[in-house]
Amino acid sequence: MKPAPFAYHAPDTLDEALELLAPGDGVRVLAGGQSLVPMMKARALRPTVVIDVNRIPGLAVVEEEGGALRIGALTRQQALLDNDVAGRAQPLLHAAGRFAGYLATRHRGTVGGSLAFAAPWAELSAAMVALDAQLEVRSARGERTVPARSFFTGPNETVLEPDELLTSVHVPAAAPRTGAGFHEVSARYRDFAQVAAAATVTVDDAGVCTAAELVLLCVAPVPHRVDVAHLVGTTGDAAALDAVAGLLVGLEPLDDIEVSGTYRSRVAVTLAKRALGDAFDHARGAA
Template sequence: MKAAPFSYHAPQSVEDAVGLLSTLENARVLAGGQSLMPMMNLRLAAPDHLVDINRVPGLAGLRIGAGRIEIGAMTRQADLLASDDLAAAAPIFRAALKHVGHIQTRARGTIGGSCCHLDPAAELPALCALLDAQFEAFGPNGSRAVAARDWFRGYLESALAENEILCAIGFAPWPSGHGFGFHEVARRHGDFAVAGAAALLARDETGATKRAAVVVFGVEPAPVRLAAFERAIVGRTIDEAAIEAASEAARKLDAMGDAHVGADHRRRIGGVVVARALREAAGMNGGAK
């Protein structure tokens, strides 16, 4: 189908964009359009006003500092995938981005759009949860930072107010040489994942865990950190028993079921991808088996 009629606005600044969102009824922000446009073409979404932020300067780009990485909300997924600097500082991004849609959707799709739309199976919001990212929002009262733990409100729901836009996402990179793993199971490459998981691991010279982070996505309505496992593993090594404990935690999640994938199957796959991601992060036989 075709999108229902709407008025189109192309503001030139974040202030103008927020002004439009504050005054217009039933307005939606158009970022990369790779989720909103399908919804509009299917008439699952029918905004009266579209506020296109593609021409707002300053919203796209990568700033990689020693202690902080900041990604502009309008940075295209293709640019993130192509960035060798990002791959060096946070290699989990390149591992994950290969699973984000297809070459054609990554050319337009943005990290900010993905983090505002919040499909449960989306990879980039899961990485933001994994990295304890801060979401920099701008609204009528100026800027505010939202921590990842407060950003995810539920199915397709972020903490962003209707008259705010997301400007950037920032996080502290893990120490150089940290372990990382990313795995997902989808029916076809690039499809929405049945379940996926990502893991980061920092270890001391004896192999004991100094810090671990594990996120499971596509299982519950929003990405879930395995916080109890992350705490329990500190000071211990990642062995098969530890991996089984993490898998078990994933299998206890409150999984969604749908016409294609039942909740039981999704829980089971959640356990599998957590094990694969952790094995990969720990350098145990590649994790692919």
């Protein structure tokens, strides 16, 4: 199929793009196009106006800024993976990002596009929630900062208003001796995740946990943050990791045409323990 008719604009400045976005209704932003274009071709989406932001300078940067990592929304996913500064600042960005689609799609897909599209299986969404990233959002009305932990409201739904554009993501730098782990299960290699787990762990000189984060995908409408405070003060031994299972008892993932909610619940426990185990190993320098 072919897309329904639409008006196309390719602004050269951010201000021009925000002005074009101002009407809101019927307007869509084109970044990497990995989700938007197929949906337009299938006529699942029928925007009347498409704004191509690829010509706007300054939206594809990865740089350290004030003790944090600033990632421009137009940064290609593969560029983030190839960036050593990002990998050193927050290992989870690389651990999760390498699962995002195929090499070809990562060379086109953008960090901001993945977050704004808010697919339930999006690996970078889990990473940003785990890392407590702050998202910079702009419109002709002004700008605001939204925590990643309150950005997602449902499958393919966020707090973004129709006239707003996600311009950058600010990620706090990891503390010393911080490790990361990411595991997922999919029907085929590099297909959409059926279940995924992202984890970070920070340890002290003795290898004892001082902080830990765990986020699961595809077990809830949005990335699901699990309180793993019980790991603090432990070395990530088998008993501590086994206790994670009890934290996931109340989850009720939905069935879909591929897998059941029961399957997701069981696999989530295994992936959570693996991701946390890897994070402990990396934090201690054992992997």
